[in-house]
Amino acid sequence: MTGQGGGYQDESHDQTPPFPRPPEPQPWQQYRHAPVDPQAPVNYPEYPPPYPMQPPPGPSYGFPPAPPPGYGGAPYYPGAYDPYQGYQGGYQQTNGLAIASLTTSIAGVVLGIPLAIFCYVGVLIPIVGAVLGGVALGQIRQTNQQGRGLAIAGIAIGATTTALLVILVAVLAAVVHSVSMLR
Numbered sequence: 001m002t003g004q005g006g007g008y009q010d011e012s013h014d015q016t017p018p019f020p021r022p023p024e025p026q027p028w029q030q031y032r033h034a035p036v037d038p039q040a041p042v043n044y045p046e047y048p049p050p051y052p053m054q055p056p057p058g059p060s061y062g063f064p065p066a067p068p069p070g071y072g073g074a075p076y077y078p079g080a081y082d083p084y085q086g087y088q089g090g091y092q093q094t095n096g097l098a099i100a101s102l103t104t105s106i107a108g109v110v111l112g113i114p115l116a117i118f119c120y121v122g123v124l125i126p127i128v129g130a131v132l133g134g135v136a137l138g139q140i141r142q143t144n145q146q147g148r149g150l151a152i153a154g155i156a157i158g159a160t161t162t163a164l165l166v167i168l169v170a171v172l173a174a175v176v177h178s179v180s181m182l183r
Contacts, residue, residue, distance in 0.1 A: 097136035098147030101154025105129030108161045116165045117172065123165045130158030 108126030115122025133154035140148050 092144065092146050095136050095140050095143075095145045095147035095151065097132050097139060098150035098154065101129050101133035101136050101158070102150045103129075104132055105154045105158035105161065108158060108165075112161055112165055113168070116169055120169065123162060123169065126158040126161035126165065128158075130155050130162065133158060 105126055106129075108122075108129050112122040112125045115125070133151040136147065136151035136154070139145065140151060
């Protein structure tokens with residue numbers, strides 16, 4: 001028989017186990033990491049590809065040019081893909097004279113007609129546009145730039161406007177001359 005509070009777990013015994021229990025390891029303490037070398041580089045090393053990369057037979061399309069001599073950067077492998085470099089193929093700028101030709105020819109239409117009535121300077125504006133278009137076409141043939149259509153449009157608008165302004169000036173001169181003869 002057991003007395004009061006008796007039973008299998010008697011409170012009169014000491015509560016400490018016969019040997020101390022080790023503390024529970026925290027999750028970050030369970031796995032020991034290798035010591036960090038302060039001399040080690042911060043970035044990851046670049047490994048060569050598992051096989052030597054060679055261009056396909058025939059003309060090489062899409063392979064970047066060889067690095068310049070004395071290139072001190074990372075090793076260079078032909079055909080390596082760089083996801084941080086944007087697409088650089090085939091972009092060409094439009095010829096500036098072609099743009100100037102078209103804008104000058106359009107200005108000749110807008111400003112040339114009113115100026116041709118009062119003075120002959122209005123006829124010069126579309127002539128300059130046509131000449132700029134011709135020079136732009138020559139540059140485009142040599143450099144393979146874009147803007148051929150702009151240059152042709154500048155020549156066409158400038159030549160047409162010049163022809164119309166010359167006719168307008170001739171008609172106005174004839175009218176002024178005939179009016180002065182009637183007096």
